[in-house]
Amino acid sequence: MYVAVKGGERAIDAAHEWLAEERRGDPQVPELSLAQIREQMSLAVNRVMAEGSLYDPELAALAIKQARGDLIEAIFLIRAYRTTLPRIGHSRPVETSAMRCDRRVSATFKDAPGGQVLGPTFDYTHRLLDFKLAAEGEAPVARQAEPTLAPTPRITEFLNRDGLIQDEAHSDETPPDMTRQPMEYPADRSTRLQALTRGDEGFVLGMAYSTQRGYGRNHPFVGELRIGAVEVEMEIPELGFDICIGEVTLTECETVNQFMGSKTEPAQFTRGYGLVFGQTERKAISMALVDRALRWEELGEENVGAPAQDEEFVLAHSDNIQATGFLEHIKLPHYVDFQSELELVRKMRREVEGSMKEAAE
Amino acid sequence: MTAMQHDPAYNFAYLDEQTKRMIRRALLKALAIPGYQVPFASREMPMPYGWGTGGVQVTAACLTPEDRLKVIDQGADDTTNAVSIRKFFERTAGVATTEHTNEASVIQTRHRIPEAPLGAGQILVYQVPIPEPLRFLEPRETETRKMHALEEYGLMYVKLYEDIAHNGAISTAYAYPVKVEGRYVMDPSPIPKFDNPKLESGAIQLFGAGREQRIYAIPPYTQVVSLDFEDHPFEPSKADHDCDLCGCGTSYLDEVITDDAGGRMFVCSDTDFCAARQAEGHRGRLSGEDAA
Numbered sequence: 001m002y003v004a005v006k007g008g009e010r011a012i013d014a015a016h017e018w019l020a021e022e023r024r025g026d027p028q029v030p031e032l033s034l035a036q037i038r039e040q041m042s043l044a045v046n047r048v049m050a051e052g053s054l055y056d057p058e059l060a061a062l063a064i065k066q067a068r069g070d071l072i073e074a075i076f077l078i079r080a081y082r083t084t085l086p087r088i089g090h091s092r093p094v095e096t097s098a099m100r101c102d103r104r105v106s107a108t109f110k111d112a113p114g115g116q117v118l119g120p121t122f123d124y125t126h127r128l129l130d131f132k133l134a135a136e137g138e139a140p141v142a143r144q145a146e147p148t149l150a151p152t153p154r155i156t157e158f159l160n161r162d163g164l165i166q167d168e169a170h171s172d173e174t175p176p177d178m179t180r181q182p183m184e185y186p187a188d189r190s191t192r193l194q195a196l197t198r199g200d201e202g203f204v205l206g207m208a209y210s211t212q213r214g215y216g217r218n219h220p221f222v223g224e225l226r227i228g229a230v231e232v233e234m235e236i237p238e239l240g241f242d243i244c245i246g247e248v249t250l251t252e253c254e255t256v257n258q259f260m261g262s263k264t265e266p267a268q269f270t271r272g273y274g275l276v277f278g279q280t281e282r283k284a285i286s287m288a289l290v291d292r293a294l295r296w297e298e299l300g301e302e303n304v305g306a307p308a309q310d311e312e313f314v315l316a317h318s319d320n321i322q323a324t325g326f327l328e329h330i331k332l333p334h335y336v337d338f339q340s341e342l343e344l345v346r347k348m349r350r351e352v353e354g355s356m357k358e359a360a361e
Numbered sequence: 362m363t364a365m366q367h368d369p370a371y372n373f374a375y376l377d378e379q380t381k382r383m384i385r386r387a388l389l390k391a392l393a394i395p396g397y398q399v400p401f402a403s404r405e406m407p408m409p410y411g412w413g414t415g416g417v418q419v420t421a422a423c424l425t426p427e428d429r430l431k432v433i434d435q436g437a438d439d440t441t442n443a444v445s446i447r448k449f450f451e452r453t454a455g456v457a458t459t460e461h462t463n464e465a466s467v468i469q470t471r472h473r474i475p476e477a478p479l480g481a482g483q484i485l486v487y488q489v490p491i492p493e494p495l496r497f498l499e500p501r502e503t504e505t506r507k508m509h510a511l512e513e514y515g516l517m518y519v520k521l522y523e524d525i526a527h528n529g530a531i532s533t534a535y536a537y538p539v540k541v542e543g544r545y546v547m548d549p550s551p552i553p554k555f556d557n558p559k560l561e562s563g564a565i566q567l568f569g570a571g572r573e574q575r576i577y578a579i580p581p582y583t584q585v586v587s588l589d590f591e592d593h594p595f596e597p598s599k600a601d602h603d604c605d606l607c608g609c610g611t612s613y614l615d616e617v618i619t620d621d622a623g624g625r626m627f628v629c630s631d632t633d634f635c636a637a638r639q640a641e642g643h644r645g646r647l648s649g650e651d652a653a
Contacts, residue, residue: 325410
């Protein structure tokens, strides 16, 4: 027999207790420390920082632990926490040409000032499971070379010097902050880049891939990909000058894309840009491709109706916290709406059955 | 029902004062232009988008320590998400809560308007998934903003007409579109169309869509008309039964499956309304058993 449901509160508490127990797993197995996650799951930490829009490896490690390794859930925890943080001010733009590069590669030039630096990359590993890692691992030590202190100028600047690549518009305007202003379409490029850098890695990757397969193809080359630490400077009003308040690791990707020209304009290469927190190479390259695809109008290209050219489509669906929340909300009770539809369908069926009966008689 | 101390780790009602001011400005604008969707810089809340973050932010911006809050989902105070949101405000605002509609000064709701009439001094906050009534006719925000600006609602009427042509009736059962004060076509959130007549109310009605970053409002005693045609007038509908617990013949009902042989019962979706009627001695078909 039906009993008015009054167990919601107790059921929620019990579910949370069970969740906490499951999160810990078998208590015979030692617990993960935040330092272990931060040091040994660092690419997961990077993704959580990038899509959480908060650079704090320790908090990202905590979020991953609390989320049982579900990275979108971890990103959600970071975003919600970020809401509560007061906004003290904003930094100066970071100078990525002064980056201390751990990795720096160009696909367009065999060599360039500053050199090619492979860095800690999976690129040329054979993807063979390393069963030795399953046993107690050792701590491998890599050979070290002397650090090069030579400057690493941006590769695209070499092209720019000869006018071979489109010049970016310079502006000292304070960019809008998409976390403090509602999204408006059409969005400016700065807002688009903000949305892409915090966008879901899988979504941005898929969009970028679609351009490579012909849905808005823009012939990208990785002009340069660099990963390393940059200093963050902030102007302190009381002091009246900039001081360094810390450093962040970034991945920056500049693509060199198909050239364009017209009767009046000589042919030029164009650019796409990606900049993401942490070592997040796949994301930065994807971002650059999608950025380039979204620039069709500004660069006088044709809109071929490709998804990656559609700003509203890309920006409105790139955020995994929005997407997963709305997707999963269909688990919530909808019986009021459903009842309403049920009545309507029953009524419509009655009417049709009635008229069919009449027709038969 | 007693007020508690709010968690000192958070500002009153979770959001910082500047954010609340930003939301209040949007609310005032929304009240000044009934039915118009005001963009606002929605924050990321500690509950998922799609689970009431818009309503929660509006409630947070409206609450004062003296308020008494009621939270319902599907008309009921004890559905899991209503419990979760009520707990959130108990913790972060320490406000008194209630399940009684007439005692509440702020009511946050998902999918229902309470049966008991609301009046002056009460605020009804709706959680809204898709604020744009034209969204499923035109997916682009850039286009729908233009359509509202030009009062270009022909597409909506064509859709309703096509419903009649295909099915003999308007086949929208919930989130039934309304026109507010003769100007803006508005989505009343996914309330059953049964509730539409209650949109003309003495209370302030505020609508928050967090993910879509929109706030809109219906001020007290504003004209709200459900879209229809002269020869196919709007018809609020409900299950053709009485409540099996309190006997009410005019309230919106939930259908509950009671066994695997097609047995079912109908009960008021508004749990407070039903409980109050039972306390007054009203009885339904199945009361007297172990139902209550």
